[in-house]
Amino acid sequence: xxxxxxxxxxxxxxxxxxxxxxxxxxxxxxxxxxxxxxxxxxxxxxxxxxxxxxxxxxxxxxxxxxxxxxxxxxxxxxxxxxxxxxxxxxxxxxxxxxxxxxxxxxxxxxxxxxxxxxx
Amino acid sequence: xxxxxxxxxxxxxxxxxxxxxxxxxxxxxxxxxxxxxxxxxxxxxxxxxxxxxxxxxxxxxxxxxxxxxxxxxxxxxxxxxxxxxxxxxxxxxxxxxxxxxxxxxxx
Numbered sequence: 001x002x003x004x005x006x007x008x009x010x011x012x013x014x015x016x017x018x019x020x021x022x023x024x025x026x027x028x029x030x031x032x033x034x035x036x037x038x039x040x041x042x043x044x045x046x047x048x049x050x051x052x053x054x055x056x057x058x059x060x061x062x063x064x065x066x067x068x069x070x071x072x073x074x075x076x077x078x079x080x081x082x083x084x085x086x087x088x089x090x091x092x093x094x095x096x097x098x099x100x101x102x103x104x105x106x107x108x109x110x111x112x113x114x115x116x117x118x119x
Numbered sequence: 120x121x122x123x124x125x126x127x128x129x130x131x132x133x134x135x136x137x138x139x140x141x142x143x144x145x146x147x148x149x150x151x152x153x154x155x156x157x158x159x160x161x162x163x164x165x166x167x168x169x170x171x172x173x174x175x176x177x178x179x180x181x182x183x184x185x186x187x188x189x190x191x192x193x194x195x196x197x198x199x200x201x202x203x204x205x206x207x208x209x210x211x212x213x214x215x216x217x218x219x220x221x222x223x224x225x226x
Contacts, residue, residue, distance in 0.1 A: 047155075047163065047206055047217040062214040064120075096162055104210045105153045107174065109162035 002027040004097050004110035012091075012117050018084040022097030022110060029078045030055040035100035036080045038071065040093040041112075048093075052100045053080055060103070087117045121145050121209050125218035131226040136197045140221045142190045142207035151211035154183055154192045157220075158203045166205075167192060199225075 008020035022036065029036060037052035051061035053071045061069050070083040084091060094114050098106040122145040132138050142152065150170040155163035165174045167183035170190055180195040194201055202225050207218040 046219050047208075049215040049217070060213055064214070098162075103215075104151065105165060105168045105208075106155075106163070107165045107168075109164070112162050 002108050004108060006095060006097050006110045006113040008113060010114055010116060012087055012115060013119050014088055014117055015086055018087050018091060018115055020082045020095055020113065022080050024078045029073065029080065030075050033102050035103050037098050037100040037106060038082045039096045039098060039106065042093045050082065052103060089117050092117045120214055121148060121212060121216055123207055123209055123216050123218040125207055125221045127221060128219065129222040129224065131224045132197055133226045134197050134199055138194045138197055138223065140192045140205055142218050144188045144209055147187045148209045148211035150186045151209055152190045153208045153210065155206045155208065156203045157206065163206060
């Protein structure tokens, strides 16, 4: 069964770049029909979609974050990654990776990883 | 961006109750509407997609309806494991956006 697992630093300093990786197991990231997305959730708040990527490298981002976000894919490792630059305390959140079926719905999620932005 | 507004923001109910949560979009989104359940400390779980299709493995007491701008999630008979926060999400246009959530609590 397909599983997703986020990894990366739990603490990032203000103005630096947040970097996370999502490892896909139990299936191929190169499957057609699936994008792979990042969603975040600040403590006690709702969900915000960050962006998604297709295995070919095609991306689409939330315009509110687009200037700071880069999502990339490594099909040889069955992984995709998130980079968010110039972070502030407002970027403190649980970050989830998820399978994005045809850019229509997030049907499988990772467990999430908490990232705190603080000096 | 399309704004998604859920009501109520919180709801108290008892085991066995029938519960309905509403989600309204700021413009028509056809049937590009999904519902998720999130329990504390856990990732969201897809319940309903395309407004009314039940995700595989989800109990049949969950159902969804609506199109255009108004949607509902109904739980026909609440079970103890259903107490959680529920989110709607539109995938009609970029950026995909979520409602603010409805917290379902035990009465």
